[in-house]
Amino acid sequence: MAKVSVIIPSYGRPEFLQKSIQSVLSQSFQDWELIVVDDNGVGSVSQVQTQTLLNEYRDDPRIHYHIQEENRGGSAARNIGWKSASGEFICFLDNDDEFYPEKLTAQVQSLERTGLKMTVCRFDSFKNGKKVRTSPKVPEMDSYLIPFALGKINFASGSTLMISKSLLEKVDGYDETFRRKQDVELMIRLLVQESLHVDDQILVRLNIDDRANIPSVENFKKFQNLFNLKFNSLFETFPQKAQQEIKQYEITELAKVALWNKDWKLFLRLYFTGGLNFTTQFNLGTDLVQKFVTYYLK
Structure with a gap:
């Protein structure tokens, strides 16, 4: 043993x-x-x-x-x-x-x-x-x-x-x-x-490999729904501010998946109308520039 x-x-x-x-x-x-x-x-x-x-x-x-x-x-x-x-x-x-x-x-x-x-x-x-x-x-x-x-x-x-x-x-x-x-x-x-x-x-x-195991937007949404179904009752016990931050985090993750899949329509919709705060928008915008330079200009 x-x-x-x-x-x-x-x-x-x-x-x-x-x-x-x-x-x-x-x-x-x-x-x-x-x-x-x-x-x-x-x-x-x-x-x-x-x-x-x-x-x-x-x-x-x-x-x-x-x-x-x-x-x-x-x-x-x-x-x-x-x-x-x-x-x-x-x-x-x-x-x-x-x-x-x-x-x-x-x-x-x-x-x-x-x-x-x-x-x-x-x-x-x-x-x-x-x-x-x-x-x-x-x-x-x-x-x-x-x-x-x-x-x-x-x-x-x-x-x-x-x-x-x-x-x-x-x-x-x-x-x-x-x-x-x-x-x-x-x-x-x-x-x-x-x-x-x-x-x-x-x-x-x-x-690491940034392009490994990147889900489609549809598959990521299915995962997110499964995750929320399992943990929503737990998250509802968190302070209100934490609950709001979890929603921001979920939208951010979906926006990143949309970015990887070049789903520009979804990415822009989430970016401008997803209720993201300024800091999150700034970080997503930085991520967009980095990904664009790394993968689309090289």
Whole structure:
């Protein structure tokens, strides 16, 4: 039985997976097991490539490989992983991200020192091999729920999280009806239940692609409706100002999706008649200029 179980849900891009696995092998904390859940579907090109890669590690008893019969999505893959895990603590690692060597050591120490059941850390974002951002320090708070729901603080992906298996069991893990922002959905439910430790250390490397997984406007609206259906009753308990800010945040996110999809009519309608405040309009306008320069003038 390992102290920490690391779950890698793998779908597509097997060429990045080896670095993710190597980052676990390079941990200073060595009492771990690694469970790779292959969600590509049996017989697909990516599944065959992933299995070929995992065969290189078949002599390491700490590394386990689970193949899904068919693609079921990231939430299902993560649930399969943690439910089969033996560790007291669970970490998730996206198959294109990497842990820095002290990640497991630092987070185990944080949980054991504080007695809390979950902790997140800061992260570096890399694009095309170049570091483009380091996440800012998050001030200590009694509760992170409202700032997180408002998008004011960012714990990035599940790759920054270490959580006790008992807490995951308590909330029944990921909601498999969510095909987008599964980590956000889970974190909101976790923050309702438990206190969170936020570590100032930078322990994760995120390898980002601005154009990866961009939804269509229609699909984003469906996700937004699903999200609101689940959490509106919670949001209604927030102070009035926070409720208004959540609406601003939702409109802003939809406007960004419209921008990515070049739906100029929707973007301009939301920008001018969506009830956005000046600061939000300014930030969206800046985003518009940056995206235009980056992708349409190069």
